Amino acid sequence: VLNSQPDLSLDQVPILHIDLDSFFASVEVLDDPTLRGKPVCVGGPSERGVIASASYEARQFGVRSGMPSSWALRLCPEIVLLPGRFWRYEEYSEKFHGIVADVTPNYEEIGLDEVFCDLRGLHLLGRRPLEVATQLRGRIQSELNLACGVGLARNKLFGKLASKRSKPRVVDGQLVAGPGVVVVDRATEIEWLNELPVGALWGVGPATTRHLENLGLSMVRDLARVDESTLIAHFGESLGTMLAAYARGEDAREVEVDRAAKSIGRDETFGQSLVGLDQAVVAARAHAGIVARTLRDRQLMARTISVKIRFDDWDDLTRSQTMPFGVDDEDAIASVATALLTTVDLSRSVRLLGVHVSNFMQRNENTVQLAFGLGDSPTNVKVQAEITSRERQVAREALREAIDEVRHRFGRDAVAVAAELGDEGIEVRGQRDRDVFGPSA
DNA sequence: TCTGGGGTCCTAGGACCC
DNA sequence: TCTGGGGTCCTAGGACCC
Numbered sequence: 001v002l003n004s005q006p007d008l009s010l011d012q013v014p015i016l017h018i019d020l021d022s023f024f025a026s027v028e029v030l031d032d033p034t035l036r037g038k039p040v041c042v043g044g045p046s047e048r049g050v051i052a053s054a055s056y057e058a059r060q061f062g063v064r065s066g067m068p069s070s071w072a073l074r075l076c077p078e079i080v081l082l083p084g085r086f087w088r089y090e091e092y093s094e095k096f097h098g099i100v101a102d103v104t105p106n107y108e109e110i111g112l113d114e115v116f117c118d119l120r121g122l123h124l125l126g127r128r129p130l131e132v133a134t135q136l137r138g139r140i141q142s143e144l145n146l147a148c149g150v151g152l153a154r155n156k157l158f159g160k161l162a163s164k165r166s167k168p169r170v171v172d173g174q175l176v177a178g179p180g181v182v183v184v185d186r187a188t189e190i191e192w193l194n195e196l197p198v199g200a201l202w203g204v205g206p207a208t209t210r211h212l213e214n215l216g217l218s219m220v221r222d223l224a225r226v227d228e229s230t231l232i233a234h235f236g237e238s239l240g241t242m243l244a245a246y247a248r249g250e251d252a253r254e255v256e257v258d259r260a261a262k263s264i265g266r267d268e269t270f271g272q273s274l275v276g277l278d279q280a281v282v283a284a285r286a287h288a289g290i291v292a293r294t295l296r297d298r299q300l301m302a303r304t305i306s307v308k309i310r311f312d313d314w315d316d317l318t319r320s321q322t323m324p325f326g327v328d329d330e331d332a333i334a335s336v337a338t339a340l341l342t343t344v345d346l347s348r349s350v351r352l353l354g355v356h357v358s359n360f361m362q363r364n365e366n367t368v369q370l371a372f373g374l375g376d377s378p379t380n381v382k383v384q385a386e387i388t389s390r391e392r393q394v395a396r397e398a399l400r401e402a403i404d405e406v407r408h409r410f411g412r413d414a415v416a417v418a419a420e421l422g423d424e425g426i427e428v429r430g431q432r433d434r435d436v437f438g439p440s441a
Numbered sequence: 442t443c444t445g446g447g448g449t450c451c452t453a454g455g456a457c458c459c
Numbered sequence: 460t461c462t463g464g465g466g467t468c469c470t471a472g473g474a475c476c477c
Binding site for chain 1: 442443444445446448449450451452
Binding site: 019112113208317322 | 468470471472475477
């Protein structure tokens with residue numbers, strides 16, 4: 001405990017942050033106890049994969065999440081590298097959230113393994129923050145067999161730093177236990193913050209760290225001496241304001257309950273890079289199917305469809321098209337994605353391809369939509385089948401317009417490509433047309 | 442050594458409307 | 460003939476988080 005007087009009031013430390021320890025790897029060990037004590041990692045294969053989660057045994061070898069799997073295996077050849085069972089992690093995550101919800105409805109989910117809670121509502125119950133933190137940690141341990149770190153502070157910034165500080169650490173290859181719960185006292189919090197590197201702040205990643213270090217600002221205490229206007233000049237309005245506030249220990253972000261999703265997507269890095277349009281279209285259709293299913297599961301339709309390409313040299317590119325109506329079916333998403341892909345020069349090989357949708361509307365808000373199920377009685381079937389066929393036609397025409405717009409937007413490039421290719425180019429474009437408007441479109 | 446997949450948010454420029 | 464300013468929406472790219 002970072003604090004001589006840990007039992008502070010709800011007014012002083014209203015924000016609680018919980019972070020489960022090596023979550024994915026811990027779930028794998030629970031489901032297969034023979035793994036206990038071994039260096040277990042969840043992550044992609046050794047070629048083109050990264051570590052998503054590493055047990056503390058693996059961390060003692062220097063393995064970290066985000067590290068390429070090939071590096072991890074070089075650091076520790078006896079690593080048990082598992083591909084990941086995300087449905088299983090989601091089940092555990094739901095149980096975790098259930099325990100939190102038992103204590104307060106006022107919590108925000110961050111990924112599967114973290115939550116922020118705003119404990120102010122517990123005031124009337126006469127509860128103390130430290131008691132709540134200890135109880136939650138105890139229940140997660142006893143009911144789920146999962147360890148976690150808990151931070152208590154005046155805001156999210158310190159809450160997150162505190163939970164991190166509460167966890168076990170690897171020092172010189174040796175595992176050192178953490179306190180489990182850390183309470184941050186307002187009297188000493190700035191001293192602590194000042195001694196941290198700028199990269200410890202939320203929102204400061206590798207690029208911003210590099211930029212700050214180039215300005216001679218490597219520690220939070222350095223940052224705290226710089227004017228907000230100077231930071232805004234270098235980092236823009238939003239990031240500049242944020243850096244100035246965080247450097248003073250101020251963080252006005254609220255705990256947001258039930259945040260609605262804003263995009264859904266599927267990315268895939270291929271073991272062997274794709275070459276040419278045809279392979280890209282096949283991959284895009286597979287992604288479109290998964291994305292469409294997720295949309296329907298959530299009763300959503302999407303107006304914007306994007307494709308993302310990463311070439312072998314790590315050059316990234318995105319193309320998107322927004323339509324005046326929403327779609328939630330594989331054919332529509334695949335058709336637009338394909339049209340977008342035809343606007344990209346795919347002569348370089350592609351290591352990653354993604355299909356994403358956004359700009360959601362509720363299904364019943366959509367004015368132009370495909371009709372789904374038919375009615376029960378034979379009469380209903382007939383009447384509804386007519387409606388279905390008319391609606392389908394309207395939807396198909398609307399979709400075709402959207403695809404035409406893609407072609408129109410990139411028309412000049414398409415003409416240039418065709419001209420360069422000569423007569424063969426015309427053939428290629430004809431082939432593309434069949435892909436876009438084929439039987440399934 | 443060589444870099445995933447799920448996302449969110451911000452910026453800047455252009456088109457368009459009033 | 461030459462000239463606003465504000466607001467919204469869309470696109471593309473980039474940084475960041477878990």
